Amino acid sequence: MTPPEPAEVTCVIASRNRRDDLLDSLPRHEAPVVLVDNASTDDTVAAVARAHPEVTVVPLPENVGAVARTIGVAHAGTPFVAFTDDDSWWAPGDLARAVEVMRAHPRLGLLAARILVGPEDRLDPVCTEMAQSPLRREPDLPGPSLLGFVACAALVRVEAFTAVGGFDEVVRFPGEEERVALDLAASGWGLAYVDEVTVHHHPSPRRDTNAVRQTGIWRSRVLTALMRYPLPALAGQLLRAARAGRPGVRGLAGAVPRVPAALRARRVLPTTVMTGVRELQG
Structure with a gap:
């Protein structure tokens, strides 16, 4: 498949202190690239x-x-943006294929691609979870419905992404995807997993340890719940964090300085979306 038209899609990368990974991955992208550098040293x-x-x-x-x-999206100037990381890239031809899927499904606000990890192309376990999503499959979407995604393997419709404010200053990283996904769904946009398009992810050796990442993920879950969950569901999420051991407790503590900002941005989700959240939480 030929590369997508430059006027259609841009690859947006946010990076910090990953120079070597970037120099490796940048030649692999089949669309114009906007790199936003987070004050690298x-x-x-x-x-x-x-x-x-x-x-x-x-x-x-x-x-x-x-x-x-x-x-980066504000600098892109295209109707679609593919989020990639400094250590990931879309498989040859698949970015163009993903754009075609988006054009064929006008309510699709976000497409989540299949992720193959490392040189051995291991299927990321999150893809199995997305493929088996318990949410009702929408007839006008190209795959299982979602309320979450992995940022390094997502294609967004800029109109939809911008309408919900994009990624915010409260939920920073990691785990920043949930609030965006919930707001897209609350605004009537569809999110779907499409197994037919692939992103390769070769995790950088310059990554945080798993313990640090898990703490950050719990911090993001707590802040997202503060921003969007009704009070009973918020209490449940706080309890889950407290019961998650050291990462959950540290995540709760890390969320405390951002609580005022989260409460200022609080907007409770509609019942239909919260029903989906409860289904995913089991």
Whole structure:
């Protein structure tokens, strides 16, 4: 399949101190790239500018976390944006195929691709979960309905993403996807897993430890619940965090400084979306 038209889709990457990973992955993208650099200190900006002058680099003076992706979307100027990470890329031809799927399904706000991990192409376990989503399959969507996604393997309709505010300053990283997914669903947009398109993910050796990531994920879950869950569901999420051991407790503690901002952005989800949340939580 031929690459997508440049006017249709942009790859947006948010990165920090991953210069070598970027120099490896950037040549693999089949669409124009906007790289938003979260105040790297490893010469990322200059190195990318030298090696890939065709890439639009947006250097930020401070690390804003996932908000960098929202900034990247504003610079894209295309109706669709493929989120990739500095250590991931869409399989040859599959970005164009994903754009075709989006065009064929006008209510589809976000497409989640299959993720193959590492040089051995292991299927990411999250893909099995998405493929077996217990949510009702919508007849006008191309795959199982979702209320979550993995940012490095998502294609978004910019109209939909922008309407819900993109990634916000409260829920930074990791686990920033849930609030965006919930707001897309609350606004009537569909989210679907499409197994026919693939993203390759070769996790960077410069990643946080699993313990640090789990703490961050619980922090994001708590903040998302504060922003969107009705009080009974919020209490349940706080209880789950407290029972999750050290990562959950640390996540609760890490959420405390952002509680005022989360409450200022609080907007309770409609019952239909919360029903789906409860189904996914089992």
